[in-house]
Amino acid sequence: MRKGPIRVRLIEADPLYKSIVIAKLINYAMRHGKKLASSKQVYLALDKIKKETKLEPLTVLEQALDTIKPKVEVRPRRIGGAVYQVPTPVRGNRQLSLAIRWLVIAARAKENKQYHTFSDKLVAEISAALKNEGSAIAKRLEVEKMAEANKAFAHLRW
Numbered sequence: 001m002r003k004g005p006i007r008v009r010l011i012e013a014d015p016l017y018k019s020i021v022i023a024k025l026i027n028y029a030m031r032h033g034k035k036l037a038s039s040k041q042v043y044l045a046l047d048k049i050k051k052e053t054k055l056e057p058l059t060v061l062e063q064a065l066d067t068i069k070p071k072v073e074v075r076p077r078r079i080g081g082a083v084y085q086v087p088t089p090v091r092g093n094r095q096l097s098l099a100i101r102w103l104v105i106a107a108r109a110k111e112n113k114q115y116h117t118f119s120d121k122l123v124a125e126i127s128a129a130l131k132n133e134g135s136a137i138a139k140r141l142e143v144e145k146m147a148e149a150n151k152a153f154a155h156l157r158w
Helices: 020-029 035-053 057-068 092-109 118-130 135-149 151-156
Strands: 072-079 082-089
Touching: 020 035, 020 057, 020 092, 035 057, 035 118, 057 092, 057 118, 057 135, 072 135, 082 135, 082 151, 092 118, 092 135, 118 135, 135 151
Parallel strands: none
Antiparallel strands: 072 082
């Protein structure tokens, strides 16, 4: 059982770009509490994006995240002893957190032969997301396909 409402934690914007999205990306990319190493890799990736595209890296990142964000997902709902996968629309906060999580997981899963550092992998995944391809986009399509397949249970939404 839940004990009261959930308090949303306020995240401070990152010092370089003054963006909460980049601060969240740094936090998701962080491993073993090493935030400085994570922020260094993310900033390096954003610099590489700026060199490649000659555009503002924050807008490029936000465009990539917008293409990754899922619109619907399935949530389990127990009715009469059976568990149904009910498609529900995804709220804004969850859309962003899922998009960032899928981006970081897809970047980490890339092969080491082609890309040497996490920043290279992150740049590759962001550019793939802009072209509507890549592992993060595949994950979004998989989630939305599952919601489409379970559309018959949409009337069970609460």
